[in-house]
Amino acid sequence: MTSSAPPDPLGFVRHDHRKCEETALAAAEAQCAASGARFTPVRRAVLEILLREHRAFGAYEILDRLREAGFGSQPPVAYRALEFLVGQGLAHRVEKLNAFIACAHPGASHDPGFMICRQCQAVAETRGEARAGALDSAAEATGFVIERTVVEAEGLCPRCARKAAP
Amino acid sequence: MTSSAPPDPLGFVRHDHRKCEETALAAAEAQCAASGARFTPVRRAVLEILLREHRAFGAYEILDRLREAGFGSQPPVAYRALEFLVGQGLAHRVEKLNAFIACAHPGASHDPGFMICRQCQAVAETRGEARAGALDSAAEATGFVIERTVVEAEGLCPRCARKAAP
DNA sequence: GGAACCTTTGTGATTGTATAACATAACTTG
DNA sequence: CAAGTTATGTTATACAATCACAAAGGTTCC
Secondary structure, three states: OOOOOOOOOOOOOOOOHHHHHHHHHHHHHHHHHHHOOOOOHHHHHHHHHHHOOOEOEOHHHHHHHHHHOOOOOOHHHHHHHHHHHHHOOOEEEEHHHOEEEEOOOOOOOOOOEEEEEOOOOEEEEOOOOOOOHHHHHHHHHHOOEEEEEEEEEEEEOHHHHHHHOO | OOOOOOOOOOOOOOOOHHHHHHHHHHHHHHHHHHHOOOOOHHHHHHHHHHHOOOEOEOHHHHHHHHHHOOOOOOHHHHHHHHHHHHHOOOEEEEHHHOEEEEOOOOOOOOOOEEEEEOOOOEEEEOOOOOOOHHHHHHHHHHOOEEEEEEEEEEEEOHHHHHHHOO
């Protein structure tokens, strides 16, 4: 039992989601204002879509909702907004799912990790650096320069695990 | 400076690649014989393609080469062979690239990690378990049950890093 | 040997994911 | 407001993956 910082994987945990969304949007606004980036209507709309649930959304699902909301309905519309959000650290790409998710800890340092439930599709982002020890040591040993990492686990979330093995 | 087991990331390291391919093919044959799996011509052809270079191959690139070699040229031909190889642990899927690579350590325990050079496309597989510490502790803390992990780093391989910052 | 069975391969068609290329609109700055 | 930059819209296309069904090849057992 060490007293290391306890991970706080949102998404598997009951919480006031309304507040969750509001906070994230406010943080996004603040950050864009600070960095001089333009938080345009499409970009905001995409972030709002991503924030509605703690799961990953495919680009075409987002595109459908953009169309309904009166935005352009061609793939680049969604991909460009997503690229922007990912660039700002306001969203992440979940490689294993070819899909996107709102950042659960905007503002915090980044190199996120994800836990993906294969049963209910919930996705939780780990708090803090997820960089693998084995990767870091392998990189150091060979002189590989790490720029970005992908760290994802697929399995069963607490709730689904309980159901599966009672 | 501890004396921990040194990782051996093939792919960034000069080596006798001819021997590398032969060894891997022999290992594949042996393993399939042992497990009763059929190492058929298409499957062998795909593994040979993957073994030619230490990088990841897209399914359609593999498909092209299969066509040239006289095999069927529809996507399922490639995907089925790849599925077989991945199932046998003879190849891996690199999520970040939506592509496939021959296993660099066939027979060894699995839960591989990859280092991907964004410049020259070389990919090296880490030796040993790449599972991230932060992931494991986050999973433990929440009760998430990990079944598979994706651990990948994108950056510059030693050679390209040297060129970039002399 | 051959009938019944199972696994593997071939093929056509379709869905999902992602980007290139180019035109237009809107915002910023001098 | 003119010029430059950034963002959006739209067309077309490339790449990734799967479904469904038919045909071929091994295996088993009588």
